Amino acid sequence: MSTIQRFVIHELFKGKVPDKASELLDLEHDIILDLAQQLLKVKDNRTAVLWGQFKSNADFPMNLKELNAELPESEQDKVFFDLTISTMDALYDEIVHTNSKGGYICFIEYKSFKDTRLMAAMITNTAGIKLTNLKPTKEIHVDLSKLHQAVDINVARYFLSLKQGYTKNYLSFIGKGKDTDYFANSFGCINKTTPAKAVAKAPRVLKDFLEQFEADHETQKSARSQLVKYLSDNVNKEVHLTKINEIAIAHVPESCTEEQKQSFIEFSKQDDYEMPATFYAAKNSVDKLAKVYYSGEAFNLNFDLDSIGLVGIEADSNKPILFDQESDDVIIRGQMITDDVKEAILAAINLSDKDDSSTT
Structure with a gap:
């Protein structure tokens, strides 16, 4: 107050x-x-x-x-x-x-x-x-x-x-x-409003808002996923804070009062967030939220965040990509590998039938 x-x-x-x-x-x-x-x-x-x-x-x-x-x-x-x-x-x-x-x-x-x-x-x-x-x-x-x-x-x-x-x-x-x-x-x-920054801030303000009510990890993940989907579905279009407000309300724990459930708009306008009423969901900014990029000497990774889960988490068991926190391994399930990808991998390491026949 x-x-x-x-x-x-x-x-x-x-x-x-x-x-x-x-x-x-x-x-x-x-x-x-x-x-x-x-x-x-x-x-x-x-x-x-x-x-x-x-x-x-x-x-x-x-x-x-x-x-x-x-x-x-x-x-x-x-x-x-x-x-x-x-x-x-x-x-x-x-x-x-x-x-x-x-x-x-x-x-x-x-x-x-x-x-x-x-x-x-x-x-x-x-x-x-x-x-x-x-x-x-x-x-x-x-x-x-x-x-x-x-x-x-x-x-x-x-x-x-x-x-x-x-x-x-x-x-x-x-x-x-x-x-x-x-x-x-x-x-x-x-x-001095810069709507482009709002895309990057949106997941943080949603996470911080839910955390204050001790929303569990799965609830926060679900809220973030819905937010990213909303932004992805409206790439290069104007998006609205009122829609993010709806996502926030839907994920507030039932134990919260009605006043607490309706407090997202006020929360999002604090000096640390400065969320505008509408902003432009630029593709580059949205992609940074929706995808994981990694580039190393041996390989590059580029996949949607919704596709990855953690080993040992039941809710993630059907994810096509799993990360093992104990071994630091990234596991890509077999169904993700098409015949074209298989052939490309085998050809690259000289194990395809075509390569074998060429050496006889």
Whole structure:
């Protein structure tokens, strides 16, 4: 569970000077705290996310540098509040060039996995929300479809990026289109998403997700096999994180709660994975997952991973290729050797009938 540290809501509508709050919201009120937590949960479960960094000369990251955890609490409050105010001005300058109508801009500073993060999100026409002087005053139900734009920054990692040698992404954003670009532009975001890497990451995120629930080895193998088949069946096409989510859910142990079973999307968007909603299943990348390549001085191996199993494992007993972990032998079963292959092998070692007859 994320720990909410600061929260404020401002109002932004096209053609109208922004209505800015006069102070931070009081997190002691359950309604306010619940709204912040719901917004984070909505953001975590959105699939259409891009990862990136800041433009070096953008105003927002320059101001973000002032958000220093070493300052006294009251000064941190002021720096955060001032940052949201200046950002509202940038949003107002950008929105006039779009067809977006605007909405309520929610700024949340929170702790997650020991890192300080900051999220800014726009919500519009949210069912159940009533704002009085930009303060929630009744029960709130955040509608997933109403979170149109959001930016989420790992502030701790951003500060690391200011030091030499750290080049990883430290922010993500929702909203990419002619009427939503202005939101990310206001924060100075640059898209650094590299979908090609997602193919290589997909098996790792699936494995790590199942391991946290102590899924057994066979379950993990089955999940990986289904994932690789899905990618292989869609080589050089666009594939979807929602489909991988289905594979993950199907392999989560029955002992897990429904919330745990439905947590793959959120898990896959952690900073270590950064899985995009869709990505291109390039053949070269998929082949690296689906096949085993080995090239030595004496021979080359090239076979599908699904074709190989381990000696002594009952579930692998019908595999055409077996690996003996004790002797390090690779066993290729006889049915895999066709007559053409046999003749080629015998000819190569001078044992074929043709070669014998030529020497008489």
